[in-house]
Amino acid sequence: MENEVVRVLVPDQEQQGQWQGQGGWHRPTLALTSPKKNLIAQFLLQRSTTGVLPRGSCAEAAKKFNIHKRTAKRIWHISKHQIDRGEPVMMQGKVTGYQHKDKLMLDEDKFRNLSILERSTIRKVASKMEVSKTTIGRFLKSNQLKPHTSAIKPTLTETNKIARMKWCLSHIQPTLAEGKLLYHSMHNMVHIDEKWFYMTKTSDRYYLLPEEDVPYRSCKSKRFITKVMFMAAIIPAIKAKWPKPVQSITKEVMKTCLLNQIIPAIKAKWPANASKKIFIQQDNVKPHLRAADQLFETLASTDGFEFHLISQPPNSPDTNVLDLGYFRAIQSLQDDKMATSIDDLLRNVFTSFEELSPQTLNRVFITLQSCLTTILQVHGKNDYKIPHMNKDRLQRTEGLPLQLQVEEALVRESLEYLKLPENNIGDTYDIGRLNHALGY
Numbered sequence: 001m002e003n004e005v006v007r008v009l010v011p012d013q014e015q016q017g018q019w020q021g022q023g024g025w026h027r028p029t030l031a032l033t034s035p036k037k038n039l040i041a042q043f044l045l046q047r048s049t050t051g052v053l054p055r056g057s058c059a060e061a062a063k064k065f066n067i068h069k070r071t072a073k074r075i076w077h078i079s080k081h082q083i084d085r086g087e088p089v090m091m092q093g094k095v096t097g098y099q100h101k102d103k104l105m106l107d108e109d110k111f112r113n114l115s116i117l118e119r120s121t122i123r124k125v126a127s128k129m130e131v132s133k134t135t136i137g138r139f140l141k142s143n144q145l146k147p148h149t150s151a152i153k154p155t156l157t158e159t160n161k162i163a164r165m166k167w168c169l170s171h172i173q174p175t176l177a178e179g180k181l182l183y184h185s186m187h188n189m190v191h192i193d194e195k196w197f198y199m200t201k202t203s204d205r206y207y208l209l210p211e212e213d214v215p216y217r218s219c220k221s222k223r224f225i226t227k228v229m230f231m232a233a234i235i236p237a238i239k240a241k242w243p244k245p246v247q248s249i250t251k252e253v254m255k256t257c258l259l260n261q262i263i264p265a266i267k268a269k270w271p272a273n274a275s276k277k278i279f280i281q282q283d284n285v286k287p288h289l290r291a292a293d294q295l296f297e298t299l300a301s302t303d304g305f306e307f308h309l310i311s312q313p314p315n316s317p318d319t320n321v322l323d324l325g326y327f328r329a330i331q332s333l334q335d336d337k338m339a340t341s342i343d344d345l346l347r348n349v350f351t352s353f354e355e356l357s358p359q360t361l362n363r364v365f366i367t368l369q370s371c372l373t374t375i376l377q378v379h380g381k382n383d384y385k386i387p388h389m390n391k392d393r394l395q396r397t398e399g400l401p402l403q404l405q406v407e408e409a410l411v412r413e414s415l416e417y418l419k420l421p422e423n424n425i426g427d428t429y430d431i432g433r434l435n436h437a438l439g440y
Contacts, residue, residue, distance in 0.1 A: 040065050040072060041079045041089050051080060104135055106144045153382050154315035159425050161380030163313040165414055166429040168372040172406055174437035180405040183369045185236075190266060190280045192233045192258075193322040194249075197331070197349050199226040199339050228345055232353070233262045233280075234321055236365050249287045255296060258289075263300050263307065270305075277306045284314050313428070318371055318382060321364045329356055329364075362400055363391050369404040376406075376414045408438075415440050 040061055047057045058072040065072075079089045110129060118128050125145075126133045139145045156164070173182050202222050206215060219225055229249070258280075266278065282288045289296055291311045300307040317323035333352035339345040370387040378384050394400055415435060417423060 036065065037075055038089070040067070040075050044072065044076045045079060045089070051083075104131060106139050111145075154317070156315055156380070156382060160313060160315050162418065162423055162425045163428045164316055164319070164375055164380040164382075165418060166431055167313045167316070167319060168375050169411070169414060169418075169431045169434055170429040171369075171372055172411060172434055174433040176408060176437060179408045181408060181411055182403045182405055183372065185402050186365055186368075187236055188275050188278050190233050190235045190262075190278060191321050192231060192262065192280060192282050193320055193327070194229050194231045195322070195327045195331075196227045196229050197334060197345060199342075199345050201335070226342060226345070228342060228349070230349060231257055231262070232322055232327070233266065234326060234361060235266075236358070236362050251287055251289060254287050254289060258296065259299055267303060267305060276304050277308075279308050279310050281310050281312055281320065283317070283320065284311050316382075318375075319368070321361070321368050324368055324371065325364045326356070326361065329360060359395070359400075366391065366400055366404065373404065373406055373410070376410055379414075379417060412438060 043061050043064065044053060044057060047054055047060075053076060058069050058076060061067070061072040062069040082089050107129065111125075114125070114128050118124055122133050122136050122140075126136045129136070136145070140147065171183050171186070173184055175181065200217065200219075202225070204217075208214070262280075270276070270278075288311075289309055291309050293309055296309065297307055312319045330349065330352045333355055334348050337344075337348040337351070339348050366389065367386065370389060371384075374384045374387055375381075391400060411434070415431075415438065418431075419440070
């Protein structure tokens with residue numbers, strides 16, 4: 001086989017043309033001394049026209065034969081020189097492409113037997129699998145292994161799960177069209193929550209030049225890094241904020257914050273043609289006012305506005321846009337700003353808050369609706385992945401939807417699940433209209 005010469009059939013001169021080398025016009029020949037290289041050469045020759053290779057042919061060959069584009073170009077130049085000299089195309093040596101001589105296959109059975117703690121770092125995995133760290137890195141690059149950051153989630157009771165399902169169903173409009181239902185637009189729901197912002201992190205990573213000095217940071221105690229609590233109120237395209245320079249947070253402090261800071265900010269920014277019946281969603285921490293606090297609602301409901309307090313399900317930060325993603329976005333911007341005093345910290349958080357566009361906020365509200373759907377699919381649990389919707393592409397093409405659709409089958413299955421005797425746990429949220437609309 002090594003000495004066999006195979007003539008490559010090149011299309012006639014009208015389509016691709018013959019080559020003119022030192023020996024005159026002739027058709028190129030191919031010697032199979034290196035099978036893969038000769039296949040690549042044949043692939044390129046068949047695409048050439050009178051010695052000219054169409055643009056993109058080397059990239060196409062690289063993808064087809066799993067080699068680098070430079071390797072394909074090198075084979076093409078060798079082939080071209082041999083044809084110009086009137087010689088048969090003959091490739092020597094072996095094409096390896098991206099493959100390594102010491103390439104190892106992942107032992108999946110052995111990897112599955114490793115505990116979670118034994119998989120926490122590349123060094124530990126390499127030691128337990130008895131391979132090098134470079135090999136583990138190769139497994140990651142080839143997607144045979146994938147990195148994952150695990151975050152602790154709140155423990156849910158059965159009552160919590162049922163409440164979460166009812167909460168999700170209460171956000172669905174009781175109108176069926178073509179087998180689908182829509183979520184409420186949430187344009188009259190204000191999400192409020194608090195978050196601590198710290199002056200600095202306990203540990204941080206920097207990249208330095210070899211001759212640069214290591215940054216020096218110090219504090220009296222790592223347990224008492226300066227911090228400030230902020231309250232944020234969020235509705236699609238409307239934002240408000242308030243730092244709390246107080247020693248302890250009580251219901252009275254919360255009421256003062258809502259009445260003197262949040263409510264006036266909402267009224268000032270509220271669109272003139274929008275409904276003035278507004279729901280303020282909060283979590284269940286003790287300093288928060290209880291839902292349906294009549295005194296608060298009376299004091300807040302002035303100037304034609306009607307305010308109502310509602311509480312999201314217990315242990316459910318994933319049902320609030322602030323915990324779901326907006327606070328994290330503010331934090332990432334604030335971490336890039338230096339602070340040496342409380343005034344600096346306040347200014348950095350305010351600046352980060354203002355830097356986030358309303359479009360970013362609208363995306364989080366769409367993500368919230370997709371999470372509500374997933375919560376129904378897993379019967380109220382929180383061990384789910386946040387759905388990816390490719391919102392960047394939607395923004396460029398169709399535009400972000402105001403409301404997501406929900407399949408009728410999912411809503412019916414959820415309602416039937418809640419009617420089981422073991423799931424008849426309290427009447428936390430009203431889903432009567434949805435039940436009636438679907439005939440339950």
